[in-house]
Amino acid sequence: MASKRKGKEIAGSRDSAGKKKATVQNHGIEFKDAEQRKRYNVLVSKPMFACRYPNIGAMNRLGIKDNVVRLLDTLGWVEMLRPMRGFENFTYEFLISIAFTKDKSKSVNSDHRVSFLILNNDYEMSLEIFLK
Numbered sequence: 001m002a003s004k005r006k007g008k009e010i011a012g013s014r015d016s017a018g019k020k021k022a023t024v025q026n027h028g029i030e031f032k033d034a035e036q037r038k039r040y041n042v043l044v045s046k047p048m049f050a051c052r053y054p055n056i057g058a059m060n061r062l063g064i065k066d067n068v069v070r071l072l073d074t075l076g077w078v079e080m081l082r083p084m085r086g087f088e089n090f091t092y093e094f095l096i097s098i099a100f101t102k103d104k105s106k107s108v109n110s111d112h113r114v115s116f117l118i119l120n121n122d123y124e125m126s127l128e129i130f131l132k
Contacts, residue, residue: 039096
């Protein structure tokens with residue numbers, strides 16, 4: 001189920017040279033409830049270290065950069081090419097929204113479910129598919 005995106009809130013801050021720069025508040029995440037906002041506030045108070053993936057230099061050497069960029073752009077994930085920004089946004093959004101629902105039936109074929117947000121889109125799937 002896709003959610004509608006609202007306009008992003010912009011806040012001003014100053015960089016080290018004293019120039020004003022705009023930043024997106026809450027990493028562009030639309031909170032479903034107060035519990036998600038609370039989990040977000042806990043997460044952003046902790047340090048986050050940028051990952052090295054994807055490595056533009058390595059993709060250039062392998063000759064795959066254009067294909068990777070095209071794929072990520074098609075998926076709406078081109079932000080991942082700017083490692084820290086994309087990494088922060090996806091990580092916070094996923095971690096504040098992930099939820100596990102245990103199937104309480106005594107059935108041999110239980111249907112445990114996992115739900116989460118990515119790019120303000122809701123996803124839900126069986127635990128078995130999530131773990132593949």
